[in-house]
Amino acid sequence: MRPATPDDLHEICRSLPETELGVTWGDVPTYVVPRGPKGRGFCLFRPARRDAVDPATGEPYDDLVVLRCGSREDRDALLEDESLPFFTIDHFRSHDTVAVLVRLSRLGEIDVDELREVVTEAWLAVAPRRPAKEHFPGL
Numbered sequence: 001m002r003p004a005t006p007d008d009l010h011e012i013c014r015s016l017p018e019t020e021l022g023v024t025w026g027d028v029p030t031y032v033v034p035r036g037p038k039g040r041g042f043c044l045f046r047p048a049r050r051d052a053v054d055p056a057t058g059e060p061y062d063d064l065v066v067l068r069c070g071s072r073e074d075r076d077a078l079l080e081d082e083s084l085p086f087f088t089i090d091h092f093r094s095h096d097t098v099a100v101l102v103r104l105s106r107l108g109e110i111d112v113d114e115l116r117e118v119v120t121e122a123w124l125a126v127a128p129r130r131p132a133k134e135h136f137p138g139l
Helices: 006-015 072-080 104-109 110-127 127-134
Strands: 022-023 028-033 040-046 063-069 099-103
Touching: 006 022, 006 040, 006 104, 022 040, 022 127, 028 127, 040 110, 072 099, 099 104
Parallel strands: none
Antiparallel strands: 022 028, 028 040, 040 063, 063 099
């Protein structure tokens, strides 16, 4: 077991089929699948905003990653496990997008295999059927 790093996050995202680092919401760096203008985001690097702040300092988090979830149940399981660094904010509690957030600075609290599982599930939540079945034949 090795603690995950931001480099691991990028490597895992890039390893998934038909994935590219694009932009969504105008200018937000986002890993999308499939490549191109029809790509849907599964891993988004969220800019600092006042709706996600450090409770100790009141400063907006500047290292947030949004990871899609396949279902509300999947999201809730990640959020309920207190050993994991995932959390949510009001914006995502009431939004149609089912997702969790994690700070890049806290990725080391999980190991690379755990991160790979969460990112792969994020990819599967938005990937087109064909590449999902080709890459994960047991689906």
